[in-house]
Amino acid sequence: MLLTACFDIINYREDNEYKREEIKVLNRLDEQTKQMLTGNVLLIICCLFYLAWWLLAFKPTGSVKGMKSGWLLLPALVFGLAGIAEIIKGSNPLKLQTGLIVGSYILVGGIAAYLILYGLTSVVLKRQVTTELFLIVGWAVLMLSELNALYANGHFSKCTVVVFIIITAAAAAVSLICYILYYKLDTTLGYYDGAIPLILAAVIPAAISIGVII
Numbered sequence: 001m002l003l004t005a006c007f008d009i010i011n012y013r014e015d016n017e018y019k020r021e022e023i024k025v026l027n028r029l030d031e032q033t034k035q036m037l038t039g040n041v042l043l044i045i046c047c048l049f050y051l052a053w054w055l056l057a058f059k060p061t062g063s064v065k066g067m068k069s070g071w072l073l074l075p076a077l078v079f080g081l082a083g084i085a086e087i088i089k090g091s092n093p094l095k096l097q098t099g100l101i102v103g104s105y106i107l108v109g110g111i112a113a114y115l116i117l118y119g120l121t122s123v124v125l126k127r128q129v130t131t132e133l134f135l136i137v138g139w140a141v142l143m144l145s146e147l148n149a150l151y152a153n154g155h156f157s158k159c160t161v162v163v164f165i166i167i168t169a170a171a172a173a174v175s176l177i178c179y180i181l182y183y184k185l186d187t188t189l190g191y192y193d194g195a196i197p198l199i200l201a202a203v204i205p206a207a208i209s210i211g212v213i214i
Contacts, residue, residue: 035090040205042083047202049076060188091149099148110141140172171200
């Protein structure tokens with residue numbers, strides 16, 4: 001019993017030390033970075049609500065239709081818009097000049113990418129254009145703008161930010177493939193196919209946030 005109590009005291013102290021270190025790390029972060037991390041958390045919550053709706057509404061058997069599942073889109077929208085606003089305020093892409101690239105270039109590239117993909121998917125691949133294409137490209141632009149700002153603020157080295165950019169681009173590419181394939185798949189495969197981009201959209205900002213804090 002005495003030995004167990006000693007271990008409990010040690011673990012309690014270690015947990016408190018760990019929590020104090022976490023608080024110190026957060027206190028050292030500048031206001032812009034805190035805004036981006038807050039935006040990431042809000043974006044993750046948005047994705048979880050969106051994913052919950054998808055899993056219920058598009059379930060191959062026993063799907064939950066109408067407002068019984070549709071209400072989940074309301075908090076998804078609220079958290080999503082709030083997250084986007086926080087990340088934009090923190091990354092300030094229109095004014096950022098000291099990142100890996102000029103911030104406005106990412107926005108221009110995103111617009112160009114959307115127009116190209118719109119034409120490619122609708123005209124060449126004959127895929128019905130839906131909101132998801134805009135969301136995929138917009139998400140990629142948002143994450144790249146954040147990574148650019150984190151590099152400019154000194155939180156990521158050039159090597160680290162390049163690795164995150166590659167991972168983000170790969171996630172966007174996978175999401176785009178899922179988007180293109182969706183209407184070609186049966187109900188069951190389409191169900192899983194549609195969930196993949198939502199999972200990736202939450203995993204990437206989570207990984208970026210962890211990368212900043214640790």
